[in-house]
Amino acid sequence: MNNHPLRKSFQKGLVFGILMVFMVLIGFHVIAATLASKLFGANVLRGAIPEIRFMTYIHVLFGIWAGWSASGRTGRTSNRIFQGLVTGLTAGSFIALFDLIMNYLIQTGTDVRWYLSALSFENMDYFLLNLGQMGTIVHLGIYTATGLAGSALAVFIRSEAVQHGWQNLKSNISTFITRINETLPPFVRKYGKYIFYLIVLAVLFILPAQWGSYWNYVVGMVGLYIIAGIGLNIIVGLSGQLSLGYAAFFAMGAYSVGLINAPNPHHLMWGFWPALVIGIIVAVASAVVLGLPIMRLRGDYLAIVTLGFGEIIRIMLKSDLLINFTGGPHGIHDIHGPKLFGKPFTSDVDYVYLIFVGVALSIFLYDRLQDSRTGRAWLAIKEDPIAAQATGVNLQKYKLLALCIGAAFAGLAGGIFSARNQFTGPNDHTMMVSINFLCIIVVGGLNSILGIILGAFALKGLPEILREVENYRLLAFGALLIIMMLGRPNGLWPSSRPLIEKGDCSQIEENKTDEGGKNA
Amino acid sequence: MNSEKKSKPLLKQRNLFKIIRPIFGVLVALFLIWRLYLVFIVQNQYGPETWTRLLISGLIIGGVYSLIAIGYTLVYGILLMINFAHGEVMMIGTFAGYFVFEAAKSINVPSAGNPEMVFANAFPALSILIAFIVGMTAAAISGYFLEKIAYRPLRKAPRLIPLISAIGASIFLQNAAQLLFSPKTRDYANPEVMSRGNGWKFLINGSQVTLTYTGVFTFILSILLMIGLFTLVRKTRLGKAMRAVAMDKNTAALMGIDVDQTISNTFIISGALAGAAGVMWGLHNGLVYYFVGFLPGIKAFTAAVLGGVGNIPGAMLGGMLLGLVESIGPTALGISYQLKDVIAFVILIVILIFKPSGILGEVLSEEKI
Numbered sequence: 001m002n003n004h005p006l007r008k009s010f011q012k013g014l015v016f017g018i019l020m021v022f023m024v025l026i027g028f029h030v031i032a033a034t035l036a037s038k039l040f041g042a043n044v045l046r047g048a049i050p051e052i053r054f055m056t057y058i059h060v061l062f063g064i065w066a067g068w069s070a071s072g073r074t075g076r077t078s079n080r081i082f083q084g085l086v087t088g089l090t091a092g093s094f095i096a097l098f099d100l101i102m103n104y105l106i107q108t109g110t111d112v113r114w115y116l117s118a119l120s121f122e123n124m125d126y127f128l129l130n131l132g133q134m135g136t137i138v139h140l141g142i143y144t145a146t147g148l149a150g151s152a153l154a155v156f157i158r159s160e161a162v163q164h165g166w167q168n169l170k171s172n173i174s175t176f177i178t179r180i181n182e183t184l185p186p187f188v189r190k191y192g193k194y195i196f197y198l199i200v201l202a203v204l205f206i207l208p209a210q211w212g213s214y215w216n217y218v219v220g221m222v223g224l225y226i227i228a229g230i231g232l233n234i235i236v237g238l239s240g241q242l243s244l245g246y247a248a249f250f251a252m253g254a255y256s257v258g259l260i261n262a263p264n265p266h267h268l269m270w271g272f273w274p275a276l277v278i279g280i281i282v283a284v285a286s287a288v289v290l291g292l293p294i295m296r297l298r299g300d301y302l303a304i305v306t307l308g309f310g311e312i313i314r315i316m317l318k319s320d321l322l323i324n325f326t327g328g329p330h331g332i333h334d335i336h337g338p339k340l341f342g343k344p345f346t347s348d349v350d351y352v353y354l355i356f357v358g359v360a361l362s363i364f365l366y367d368r369l370q371d372s373r374t375g376r377a378w379l380a381i382k383e384d385p386i387a388a389q390a391t392g393v394n395l396q397k398y399k400l401l402a403l404c405i406g407a408a409f410a411g412l413a414g415g416i417f418s419a420r421n422q423f424t425g426p427n428d429h430t431m432m433v434s435i436n437f438l439c440i441i442v443v444g445g446l447n448s449i450l451g452i453i454l455g456a457f458a459l460k461g462l463p464e465i466l467r468e469v470e471n472y473r474l475l476a477f478g479a480l481l482i483i484m485m486l487g488r489p490n491g492l493w494p495s496s497r498p499l500i501e502k503g504d505c506s507q508i509e510e511n512k513t514d515e516g517g518k519n520a
Numbered sequence: 521m522n523s524e525k526k527s528k529p530l531l532k533q534r535n536l537f538k539i540i541r542p543i544f545g546v547l548v549a550l551f552l553i554w555r556l557y558l559v560f561i562v563q564n565q566y567g568p569e570t571w572t573r574l575l576i577s578g579l580i581i582g583g584v585y586s587l588i589a590i591g592y593t594l595v596y597g598i599l600l601m602i603n604f605a606h607g608e609v610m611m612i613g614t615f616a617g618y619f620v621f622e623a624a625k626s627i628n629v630p631s632a633g634n635p636e637m638v639f640a641n642a643f644p645a646l647s648i649l650i651a652f653i654v655g656m657t658a659a660a661i662s663g664y665f666l667e668k669i670a671y672r673p674l675r676k677a678p679r680l681i682p683l684i685s686a687i688g689a690s691i692f693l694q695n696a697a698q699l700l701f702s703p704k705t706r707d708y709a710n711p712e713v714m715s716r717g718n719g720w721k722f723l724i725n726g727s728q729v730t731l732t733y734t735g736v737f738t739f740i741l742s743i744l745l746m747i748g749l750f751t752l753v754r755k756t757r758l759g760k761a762m763r764a765v766a767m768d769k770n771t772a773a774l775m776g777i778d779v780d781q782t783i784s785n786t787f788i789i790s791g792a793l794a795g796a797a798g799v800m801w802g803l804h805n806g807l808v809y810y811f812v813g814f815l816p817g818i819k820a821f822t823a824a825v826l827g828g829v830g831n832i833p834g835a836m837l838g839g840m841l842l843g844l845v846e847s848i849g850p851t852a853l854g855i856s857y858q859l860k861d862v863i864a865f866v867i868l869i870v871i872l873i874f875k876p877s878g879i880l881g882e883v884l885s886e887e888k889i
Contacts, residue, residue, distance in 0.1 A: 026699035091719050115619070117702030242680055292540045293873045300679065302604050304821060305872055308865035311818075319858045435687055475695040481688025482670050489674075489681045 009070045009083040013090025013147075016066040020091065023100045023126050027118030028472060030059050033126075035469075049126050056129060056142075063143045066091050073158060081151045088147015092140040099128060099136040105315035106132075127503045208352040216348035218418060218464045225456040229440045230362045230449070236438065237446035238375060238401035239292020240382030242303040244439050245310025249407040251317065251429035252286050253279035253414025258332035258424045259293020265327050272338035276415040281412030286405045289404040295396045310434050318426040331425025335418050351420045358416060362409055362447055369405070370447075378402055436460070439477070442482050445491025456490050545607040555853040566851065571722040574848045580804060581737040582843020583742030587797040588820035589665075589827070589835040591790030597766045597830030598786055599675070604686035605666055606794060607817020608693035613659035613795025613811055614802045615697065615882045620754035648803075652741075656699060656792040657797040659800060662693075663791025664784055672780070688787060690814075697810035705809040708802040710734070716806050738800040745796055748838050749789070753832060761788055766830070815861065819846075822868040828878025837879060842867065 023029050033054040042050065070087035071080040102124045105112060112119050128135030156162065181189070188195065207218055232246050256279030260268045294305050316322055318329050326332070336356070337345040345351060369375045377398045379386035387396050418424035436459065444455025463473040484491075542700045559566075588610055595603040620868040623641035624647040631637045631814045640647045653879050672722045674682040710716065719732035753759035765771040773779050801816065829835025842864060850856065871878065 013845050116700060118699065242683065293544050296877060297872055298683050300683065301872055301876060303683065304602065304825065305869055308868045312862050316861065320856055321859065471699065474691055475699060478688045478692030478695060482685050482692065483686065485681050485685040486673050489677055
């Protein structure tokens with residue numbers, strides 16, 4: 001009877017132990033402690049090792065987390081606490097085994113950094129809290145105790161009394177908010193939405209001038225990703241074609257602006273605005289060239305073809321074949337910025353305004369497109385291509401249209417991108433960039449503007465701000481994608497309309513398959 | 521009257537989409553003929569020795585592609601999902617083999633003639649065998665856990681979701697390897713007998729052509745593994761179960777097949793093949809770093825599509841063809857060797873445009889097409 005939950009908590013302890021050992025192997029424990037010390041206000045230089053107590057905090061927090069997750073939601077209280085104890089003990093034992101190996105390495109003075117680059121002596125000593133052999137026992141003690149504490153905490157927080165109090169608090173707050181709402185004058189209530197928009201606009205107008213250039217850089221980056229994300233969302237979210245080569249269209253815009261408006265290699269210097277328009281046109285033209293022959297393909301084939309297209313474009317840009325035309329692997333330098341009414345764009349502030357205008361424009365266009373006849377045709381194609389065709393939607397035309405409009409957005413974003421950086425090279429347009437775009441819209445939530453904005457901030461803005469974790473950014477990114485897909489496949493901020501429709505459909509489907517075979 | 525008027529533009533539209541493909545095909549064919557004419561008739565600067573060299577290297581690399589492509593095709597045939605992280609599974613195999621060889625190099629086995637003798641040189645066959653076993657096991661285990669953690673909970677989700685999850689797994693594994701082993705490129709420490717460049721040398725047309733030991737070994741081993749896999753799928757109970765699950769999961773479950781276990785086994789087998797391919801890659805090409813699995817992975821998928829997804833002989837044929845084209849293509853078409861990746865992707869696009877089901881045709885489960 002007790003066998004099954006115990007085995008589960010044993011497994012959980014093992015998972016947490018492996019997780020901790022993995023973190024040590026990649027050297028993340030030092031970074032985590034640094035972040036913790038920053039939270040407490042200590043000033044740690046980059047690369048320096050923070051105080052010992054912060055490592056202890058990390059151990060304690062990790063142990064509590066393990067205990068918390070081990071304690072189930074139902075069952076007898078003593079059982080649940082016991083499960084936490086087992087998990088803590090297992091994790092502690094696993095880590096203690098690892099400690100023994102580390103101690104051996106330290107005592108024999110074996111340097112393994114050639115193979116495991118993060119496992120330096122300082123890092124190992126720090127993980128062992130500078131206690132040497134004693135650290136092993138201390139770890140075992142810490143994890144057992146904190147596993148127990150974590151499960152006790154979980155039992156307490158999930159107990160009925162606390163939950164009840166929490167519900168009460170929530171309902172109190174919501175009644176408070178509605179009461180405030182009622183006291184507002186009717187004018188405000190009616191136009192509140194527009195007032196809110198105005199305030200947002202005003203804030204967006206004032207803020208860039210106040211921020212430092214770093215913030216403007218980060219926000220501009222996020223803005224560019226929002227523009228491109230909206231474009232990709234038209235292709236993936238609305239018309240349901242998975243594209244993994246979106247960076248190719250981005251590159252078209254960036255390189256057009258670069259080639260037309262830089263002294264090298266062509267010295268055309270036609271100015272930024274015509275170059276931007278040409279960039280958009282080139283992006284759309286490439287979408288037509290790519291799209292016309294491949295419109296008949298099934299979903300994942302389309303994905304792999306677009307991936308191939310993106311790689312072809314990148315390799316061509318990099319190759320010696322086009323070195324006289326595109327500058328080869330060195331890219332294009334000294335791209336001149338735009339001029340508006342005779343005033344050249346000099347600082348990041350100007351570009352942030354330009355990007356804001358671009359974002360507003362793309363949101364507006366997207367909004368109009370989504371509810372138009374075209375947008376509904378796209379959604380129909382996405383839901384069921386055969387049914388859409390039967391109702392008179394020209395599949396190929398609308399799919400191609402989606403690809404072209406999406407490419408136009410990418411061209412716009414790419415053009416501004418290269419002008420703002422004053423440089424563009426083949427490494428700005430790798431497959432990782434395409435995947436970044438895709439991740440932004442999927443993590444944020446397909447077909448939801450707020451989701452895309454949120455996704456762009458989460459995936460592009462946060463890593464820029466948290467510079468310590470720079471090396472671990474992509475790792476976290478990959479893990480986040482898996483976790484998101486497992487936990488919240490509809491994104492951080494799911495869109496409302498298709499979810500309701502699809503929700504109904506999937507329920508019907510599920511019932512059907514359930515009848516078919518429960519074992520499948 | 522009215523209806524005729526309306527139907528006319530519709531027809532025109534269809535025609536536009538229909539003539540695009542032949543036009544594209546003619547353009548591609550003309551380009552090929554022009555380049556081949558230039559290289560073979562006008563310039564004609566390469567003798568048979570060059571072509572032999574390219575043929576050999578193409579066959580060797582083709583064998584490796586075939587092994588990876590089989591993994592893609594097995595998984596795609598059953599789950600209709602591009603296992604994007606398959607290249608990273610191969611990378612894990614390469615690293616595991618690397619560590620085995622490093623260990624074999626550091627163990628001293630003093631013998632009478634040579635007190636400095638190390639294990640790798642004293643018992644080259646044994647150390648290579650251990651490297652392959654360890655590499656295949658590590659890759660198989662990672663394939664198993666990959667499926668269990670990242671794909672199994674998403675089996676009923678819309679197709680985009682597992683693909684994104686696979687992309688996430690690929691990014692995660694790549695960066696985990698980068699952080700664990702640092703981004704530097706390392707040399708694979710082959711046993712001395714098998715060092716790269718060693719081989720049978722013979723003369724063609726007065727110039728020397730080398731048939732390297734690593735290359736021959738790689739080619740033979742990949743053929744053996746393919747034969748083994750083919751027998752496994754055709755003759756054993758497990759293979760029967762795999763084919764049944766690929767055809768129809770629900771019915772297979774009704775016939776008493778453990779579908780989850782069979783899918784796990786598929787991932788284990790494809791992981792083991794990728795691991796073997798990874799160790800071969802290391803032995804033959806000699807470099808190992810965290811990004812090593814990415815391009816072979818993408819190209820092997822191309823190979824799988826080329827031969828017909830879901831079709832195991834197709835994957836073998838596709839891998840060989842892709843290896844040959846990639847090796848001979850740049851020279852035969854007279855373009856820079858930098859662009860060999862472009863050739864692979866162009867082949868992919870052309871195949872998908874003209875024959876999306878591949879050379880030997882797709883074999884996919886009926887429920888999802």
